[in-house]
Amino acid sequence: MTLMSLFQYDFMRRAFIVAIALGIVVPCIGVIVVLKRLSMIGDALAHTSLAGVAGGLLVNINPVLGAGITCIGAAFTIEWIRKKLPQYAEMSTAIVLSAGVGLAGVLSGFIQNATSFNAFLFGSIVAISNAELIAVVAIALLVLILFFLMYQELFYIALDERSATLSGVPINTVNFIFTLLTAVTVAIAARTVGALIVSSMMVLPVACSLQIAKSYRQTVWFSVLFGLSFTLIGLTISFYAALRPGGAIVLTGVCCLLLVFNLKKMVCR
Amino acid sequence: MKIKSLIVLTLCMAMLCLAGCSMKAPEKVSTDDSPLKVIASFYPMADFADKIGGDNIAVQCLVSLGMEAHDWEPTTADIALLEEADLFIINGAGMEPWATDLLQTLSNKNLVVVNTSEGLDLLENDESHDGHDHGDQDPHVWLNPLYAKQQMSMIMEALKELDATNSKTYQDNYEKWANKCEELDQNYRETLSPLNHKDILVSHQAFGYLCNAYGLNQIAIEGLSPEGEPNPARMAEIIDFMNKHQTKVIFYEENTSSKVAEAIARDTGAKTMVLNPLESLSQEQLDAGEDYFSIMTANLKGLQEALSD
Numbered sequence: 320m321t322l323m324s325l326f327q328y329d330f331m332r333r334a335f336i337v338a339i340a341l342g343i344v345v346p347c348i349g350v351i352v353v354l355k356r357l358s359m360i361g362d363a364l365a366h367t368s369l370a371g372v373a374g375g376l377l378v379n380i381n382p383v384l385g386a387g388i389t390c391i392g393a394a395f396t397i398e399w400i401r402k403k404l405p406q407y408a409e410m411s412t413a414i415v416l417s418a419g420v421g422l423a424g425v426l427s428g429f430i431q432n433a434t435s436f437n438a439f440l441f442g443s444i445v446a447i448s449n450a451e452l453i454a455v456v457a458i459a460l461l462v463l464i465l466f467f468l469m470y471q472e473l474f475y476i477a478l479d480e481r482s483a484t485l486s487g488v489p490i491n492t493v494n495f496i497f498t499l500l501t502a503v504t505v506a507i508a509a510r511t512v513g514a515l516i517v518s519s520m521m522v523l524p525v526a527c528s529l530q531i532a533k534s535y536r537q538t539v540w541f542s543v544l545f546g547l548s549f550t551l552i553g554l555t556i557s558f559y560a561a562l563r564p565g566g567a568i569v570l571t572g573v574c575c576l577l578l579v580f581n582l583k584k585m586v587c588r
Numbered sequence: 589m590k591i592k593s594l595i596v597l598t599l600c601m602a603m604l605c606l607a608g609c610s611m612k613a614p615e616k617v618s619t620d621d622s623p624l625k626v627i628a629s630f631y632p633m634a635d636f637a638d639k640i641g642g643d644n645i646a647v648q649c650l651v652s653l654g655m656e657a658h659d660w661e662p663t664t665a666d667i668a669l670l671e672e673a674d675l676f677i678i679n680g681a682g683m684e685p686w687a688t689d690l691l692q693t694l695s696n697k698n699l700v701v702v703n704t705s706e707g708l709d710l711l712e713n714d715e716s717h718d719g720h721d722h723g724d725q726d727p728h729v730w731l732n733p734l735y736a737k738q739q740m741s742m743i744m745e746a747l748k749e750l751d752a753t754n755s756k757t758y759q760d761n762y763e764k765w766a767n768k769c770e771e772l773d774q775n776y777r778e779t780l781s782p783l784n785h786k787d788i789l790v791s792h793q794a795f796g797y798l799c800n801a802y803g804l805n806q807i808a809i810e811g812l813s814p815e816g817e818p819n820p821a822r823m824a825e826i827i828d829f830m831n832k833h834q835t836k837v838i839f840y841e842e843n844t845s846s847k848v849a850e851a852i853a854r855d856t857g858a859k860t861m862v863l864n865p866l867e868s869l870s871q872e873q874l875d876a877g878e879d880y881f882s883i884m885t886a887n888l889k890g891l892q893e894a895l896s897d
């Protein structure tokens with residue numbers, strides 16, 4: 320197999336479009352999530368989206384729609400708990416995560432068609448339908464535009480909500496929009512790269528970026544750069560080495576993080 | 589007054605209980621009149637048992653309608669069913685990996701277990717693409733009509749032994765359906781042997797016995813039990829194969845996702861069609877009167893379309 324054969328197949332071209340869209344958008348959300356100290360939110364939402372998928376398959380509505388709705392519900396629940404218990408923000412994700420896992424576990428027991436549920440666990444980036452391709456690209460564009468429109472406001476609320484209020488940032492509105500964006504991003508990413516992998520795609524690029532970036536702006540740009548290279552390299556490796564694409568993407572990220580850690584240590588010495 | 593009504597109430601309840609008990613009791617003694625309680629592991633076993641036993645047996649199928657048979661696990665309700673049963677029919681050959689452990693825990697010592705694939709020439713599980721396979725043998729024997737006939741014969745023998753008074757009925761039923769199996773086999777042979785193409789692309793590797801019997805060759809997207817998505821390299825391999833051999837049809841299963849089949853179809857211009865491995869039927873199919881023979885005949889039509897020029 321040559322390099323060209325990578326793009327010779329329609330399914331791989333679609334996979335690459337999705338990989339590029341998610342590689343850019345998921346780390347953008349990730350930066351704010353990590354700075355807000357809510358790293359596990361991706362995991363919590365993705366698992367809750369599984370409950371939505373199971374519910375959707377059960378009552379015969381589109382499972383992706385089911386995932387989207389539960390994701391949004393879960394994201395706002397996390398926000399609500401976080402406000403109730405501001406000093407234990409991390410706990411809010413843990414509560415929603417356990418609720419999501421429990422619900423998904425119970426509901427999936429009633430699903431007749433186990434293979435289609437498995438497809439959501441591991442994603443199906445190699446089998447993207449027309450509708451999914453359009454949805455991913457459209458949602459990615461929307462998230463990206465809103466993200467850069469609220470670029471400064473998001474930075475303020477990510478670091479310190481109290482001083483953000485003082486400097487006149489409408490934190491409720493910004494938080495509301497950001498929660499919505501997070502939920503929608505997780506829902507589409509879960510469908511394509513798999514619910515088990517979303518959270519690592521959200522956190523790993525930011526973890527790498529934080530090792531070398533010197534400002535908020537750099538953190539965002541490096542995160543996108545890392546995110547994009549993880550998805551593209553991971554997908555390429557999975558094609559040549561016959562691996563599951565989602566797993567290959569995450570392992571690429573982990574290897575890169577280890578590399579960055581060690582390089583930094585050597586440079587600092 | 590209050591105490592009196594209480595006593596009356598208690599007496600009434602006690603009598604009801606007694607009546608209930610005494611009504612139940614004779615039923616338990618006269619097992620001879622009530623139909624034999626037969627439990628089948630999954631759909632084809634239930635269908636075969638029903639055909640041989642007729643009204644003399646009451647068949648219940650463990651893997652319920654539309655459920656994926658390979659991933660299935662028994663619940664406590666299923667174990668309770670087996671505790672009450674007279675006969676348990678399984679396919680064997682690795683189709684019911686849960687059965688061995690379960691049978692050891694049962695306290696029902698009268699339960700007779702029939703392994704219907706016993707004595708059949710089993711295929712080794714040589715081709716497994718995902719590393720995660722459920723045994724050393726290919727369990728899908730029932731898709732060869734002549735093997736299905738053997739399985740029916742095993743069921744007949746077991747029923748005769750348990751219920752000798754109706755043994756003539758079982759023999760007659762068996763002969764009727766065994767003829768149907770031979771007819772089906774003949775149909776497959778006559779329809780498929782003149783066709784030029786011999787390769788079929790299927791979603792899960794269930795058609796080994798069928799292919800062996802009629803000189804076909806199956807290429808499976810997934811292994812012996814449906815696992816989910818293939819990796820990109822496997823997808824590319826399948827697409828290359830299809831382009832090279834000009835395969836026109838990708839078969840997928842009704843109650844599984846057709847996403848992968850559709851993705852491959854977009855790349856190759858092939859058509860997607862249903863080929864039913866008969867592991868589980870839906871309520872609609874049962875209501876429409878579908879059974880082993882009607883679905884095997886529908887499968888033959890699909891194969892004919894896929895393999896002719």
Ligand SMILES: [Zn+2]
Nearest residue numbers: 794812813867
């Ligand atoms: Zn099977």
